[in-house]
Amino acid sequence: GAVVSQHPSWVICKSGTSVKIECRSLDFQATTMFWYRQFPKQSLMLMATSNEGSKATYEQGVEKDKFLINHASLTLSTLTVTSAHPEDSSFYICSARATGEQPQHFGDGTRLSIL
Amino acid sequence: QKEVEQNSGPLSVPEGAIASLNCTYSDRGSQSFFWYRQYSGKSPELIMSIYSNGDKEDGRFTAQLNKASQYVSLLIRDSQPSDSATYLCAASRGGSNYKLTFGKGTLLTVNP
Numbered sequence: 001g002a003v004v005s006q007h008p009s010w011v012i013c014k015s016g017t018s019v020k021i022e023c024r025s026l027d028f029q030a031t032t033m034f035w036y037r038q039f040p041k042q043s044l045m046l047m048a049t050s051n052e053g054s055k056a057t058y059e060q061g062v063e064k065d066k067f068l069i070n071h072a073s074l075t076l077s078t079l080t081v082t083s084a085h086p087e088d089s090s091f092y093i094c095s096a097r098a099t100g101e102q103p104q105h106f107g108d109g110t111r112l113s114i115l
Numbered sequence: 116q117k118e119v120e121q122n123s124g125p126l127s128v129p130e131g132a133i134a135s136l137n138c139t140y141s142d143r144g145s146q147s148f149f150w151y152r153q154y155s156g157k158s159p160e161l162i163m164s165i166y167s168n169g170d171k172e173d174g175r176f177t178a179q180l181n182k183a184s185q186y187v188s189l190l191i192r193d194s195q196p197s198d199s200a201t202y203l204c205a206a207s208r209g210g211s212n213y214k215l216t217f218g219k220g221t222l223l224t225v226n227p
Contacts, residue, residue, distance in 0.1 A: 006158075032213070034214070034215075042219065043203065043217045043218060043219040043220055044159070044203070044217045046214060046215070049214060093158045093159075097213055102147050102164065102166075102207065102209070102213050103149060103161050103164050104149075104161075104213070104215060105161060106151075106158040106159050106160070106161075107158060108157070108158050109157070109158040
């Protein structure tokens with residue numbers, strides 16, 4: 001149980017392109033989903049917290065107009081990196097927390113490379 | 116600033132030995148603690164969660180929590196080469212969103 005699916009797993013695109021990443025909880029309803037970014041040899045950095053049906057809460061220093069988050073249902077959240085640039089290249093990972101439970105379960109991550 | 120500190124390692128143990136991973140946290144308001152395993156290039160996988168002082172055992176894994184000392188540990192018994200990974204300690208204050216603060220991770224290598 002507690003499976004989180006993230007798609008796509010790998011994206012390579014040109015600078016200026018917008019990229020959309022999907023995060024789905026497959027076998028549970030996720031009240032809250034989280035989006036993280038991880039640079040090589042560093043730990044996970046929380047970008048934003050997303051609750052179904054409400055606006056995402058962004059961490060300090062994360063541009064909400066650049067990283068658009070939509071949590072339209074209890075099983076789906078999306079992250080759109082708008083006008084991506086090479087410095088946005090990173091490993092983006094989502095996680096989901098089931099209603100009434102504490103642990104976060106992670107998707108497989110999306111490796112984003114901007115040329 | 117809420118921080119979770121881990122020894123970055125690498126920690127190297129022979130196959131069959133006990134691996135001991137340690138973590139300290141600065142936020143006394145932290146209520147819940149988690150250990151995640153992350154293989155290179157992969158996303159984290161939940162290993163253990165612990166919420167109260169003492170020991171919690173699950174198979175070869177034992178998590179220990181001491182809130183007075185703000186210390187969390189993970190013991191891996193009978194270590195296997197497949198346990199070689201980075202282990203992330205995370206703490207949460209709880210609340211409505213249960214945000215996690217992660218340590219930088221300890222790289223464990225189990226030598227055959």
